[in-house]
Amino acid sequence: MAKRLHVILARAGVASRRQAEELIREGRVAVNGKVVVDPATQVVWGQDTIRVDNRLIDRLEPKVTVILNKPRGVVTTVSDPKGRPTTAELVRDIKARLFPVGRLDYHTEGLLILTNDGELAQYLQHPKYGIPKTYLAKVKGLPTAQAMKRIRCGVILNGKQTAPAKVRKIGTTGKNTWIEMTIREGRNRQVRRMWAAVGYPVLKLKRTRYGTIRLGNLKPGAYRRLTRREIEDIRKCIPR
Numbered sequence: 727m728a729k730r731l732h733v734i735l736a737r738a739g740v741a742s743r744r745q746a747e748e749l750i751r752e753g754r755v756a757v758n759g760k761v762v763v764d765p766a767t768q769v770v771w772g773q774d775t776i777r778v779d780n781r782l783i784d785r786l787e788p789k790v791t792v793i794l795n796k797p798r799g800v801v802t803t804v805s806d807p808k809g810r811p812t813t814a815e816l817v818r819d820i821k822a823r824l825f826p827v828g829r830l831d832y833h834t835e836g837l838l839i840l841t842n843d844g845e846l847a848q849y850l851q852h853p854k855y856g857i858p859k860t861y862l863a864k865v866k867g868l869p870t871a872q873a874m875k876r877i878r879c880g881v882i883l884n885g886k887q888t889a890p891a892k893v894r895k896i897g898t899t900g901k902n903t904w905i906e907m908t909i910r911e912g913r914n915r916q917v918r919r920m921w922a923a924v925g926y927p928v929l930k931l932k933r934t935r936y937g938t939i940r941l942g943n944l945k946p947g948a949y950r951r952l953t954r955r956e957i958e959d960i961r962k963c964i965p966r
């Protein structure tokens with residue numbers, strides 16, 4: 727049965743649907759020897775020849791999903807032109823080609839999901855599902871009730887208000903404050919920019935939860951496969 731090219735690429739474990747659309751638009755995908763730039767191009771798996779960056783996509787990989795405790799000072803990418811350590815290197819003993827679900831900044835640590843399951847990645851990242859992500863942040867100073875309210879109700883970033891966030895203080899060093907917050911969006915450097923906007927810059931940031939998945943006591947740099955139960959818990963929420 728014919729299916730859209732970006733859907734097939736996601737199923738083949740090349741990238742999430744959204745990333746596959748970008749690959750196609752960038753002219754990196756050829757079908758039957760011709761570059762196509764329309765992600766909605768219809769293809770038939772097993773019949774049409776699909777290449778990405780000239781690599782033949784000829785099998786549907788078994789699905790693998792892991793969580794990594796990304797350490798600080800590591801780039802969320804498959805390869806870094808500046809030669810910095812990458813998240814891909816930390817999971818290199820897994821044979822499948824895994825791609826990250828969203829991104830954590832270079833200086834942010836914590837829970838990063840890596841998968842070759844395009845459908846799962848699409849669900850976890852798409853803004854329309856608003857999957858909650860929880861962070862532990864150390865902010866400079868002692869935020870006032872007014873600042874906490876602004877974070878909770880939304881601050882303006884690039885002319886657009888952030889969606890309501892859950893936020894609570896969980897401790898203080900006297901000079902600085904530990905905060906736990908949960909947001910449902912995934913704008914670029916969102917947590918850091920929200921706190922900067924209210925005058926309390928983030929000094930440390932760690933993601934501890936992504937939807938139903940928790941980081942637990944995984945050591946920085948270590949990863950583990952999601953359990954069947956964890957995958958089922960996500961899958962049963964994916965609309966069909």
Ligand code: URA
Nearest residue numbers: 830831834915917918
């Ligand atoms: N918000 C940020 O500011 N940085 C991250 O890495 C994730 C969320």
